[in-house]
Amino acid sequence: MSNTLLDLDAPSLLDPEDWADFRAQAHAALDTALEFIEQRQQGAVWQELPSSVTALDQPLPRKGAPLDSLVSDVQKKIMPYTLGNTHPRFWGWVHGSGTPSGLVAQMMMAAINANMGGREHAPIYVERQVIRWLVELFALPEGASGVICTGTSTATLLGLSVARHKKVGQVLRSAGNAAMPGLRAYASGQVHVSVSKALELMGLGTEALCAVPVASNYSMDVNALEAQLQADIAEGLEPFVVVSCVGSVNSGAIDDLQAINRLCRKYGVWHHVDGAFGALSILSESLRPRIAGIEEADSIAFDFHKWMHVGYAAGCLLVADGEQHRATFATSQAYLKAESQGERVGMSGGAPWPTDFGVELSRGFSALAVWFQLREMGTERLGRAIYRNCLQASKLAEAVTEQPELQLLAPVSLNIVCFRYAPQFLSEEALNDLNRRIVIELQCRGIAAPSSTVLDGRTVIRVAITNHRTRWSDLQALLNETLALGAELQADAGLTSSVLSANF
């Protein structure tokens, strides 16, 4: 296209020509979105994807299309085939369920389109306010800092980087890991894979992670931790961080934070908490005592998008020593310099900037979604929703133990229940196979969405309740359907107890 065809003084090429028409279409889109949130709670939690969704054969759009045709496509081709985490029977992995007002928050974020790297504008003060609220919530010391990021995986990478900087010192920033060979991290064998991923990205490799054994409740064996620290120090290795689990991914186990605090202080090691979902149990007065000691950790990584139901993606790193946090990431390039002249701040004022506390420069305004959720719901209501999930989990565990065909495979620390369908006389291998199939059938028939995991070699049906829409009747339905499916699949495969016991 020749430039002479482009009117250089015409209005924007990308804004609507007819605002009134656009506004009408946008209002209709909002209604479609609200209807989705309301309607998606009924019917199947998930369905297998048709080829019309998975084919990926749409041509690259060279010409545009009207907004309402795109919204209609979303409504027909995407909305019916979501994972179902906004549905009351979704308990897979750890997902948040969102809230209708989250839609309004995301809309405001899109309108403002703030770049949250730094500089002097109101959105930055919203993020600072949110961080200040969280520092207060977790009772961290004066001078604590924080940064909002996309999730706990990123927050953990940032947190471990601060821990390493503290251990090695400023020379780390020029010399890298060569400045201190033998750096070593510690976590229970139940820790989330994001920790070893972080160590890989930091150039330390997965072998830098020592897997500490767990006790029978799947929390870290702190005596084993101390023995390992002593042995490694004697060998000349450099322990720099212990990562504790506040809500382990498999079973929701909570490590002994106070004991780990003591060991970390004794051996001069950073204590980082992976509290992806569990840390926010601090919002409930009833649960708060279970994570006592979190206020003395050096850093805490957690998600807003899981148990606080903020729209994806929003997580957070909090660091007790804000100066250490800043020293790990701050730079002083002229083109990014925070400046002011006397009384006049100017747009590039307002230091320190969020970019001084992490790796991203341009970032989105998730802080607004968190600010919305905290202000609309209040900490008490959010805490009640979290506590209700934990009570539901305890009741589910109780119901499991009352069923002779079911077996509870881990104690319930918070909101995760691990159990299996375990009729007598089946081999461990057959039980693993049967329970994997039960989970897949529950999902494919749209009945409910638990996930599966493995604990001590046993495949378990894992129900992680981070869902404010779940009712007890949903969990009862899960139990009934699990029993029915177990019997059905067992009969299908000819795995009746009599056949098997005859073979034994």
Ligand SMILES: *Cc1c(COP(=O)(O)O)cnc(C)c1O
């Ligand atoms: C989800 C989760 C993570 C990873 O968090 P993301 O927000 O998905 O990056 C880490 N640890 C635990 C315990 C988790 O549940």
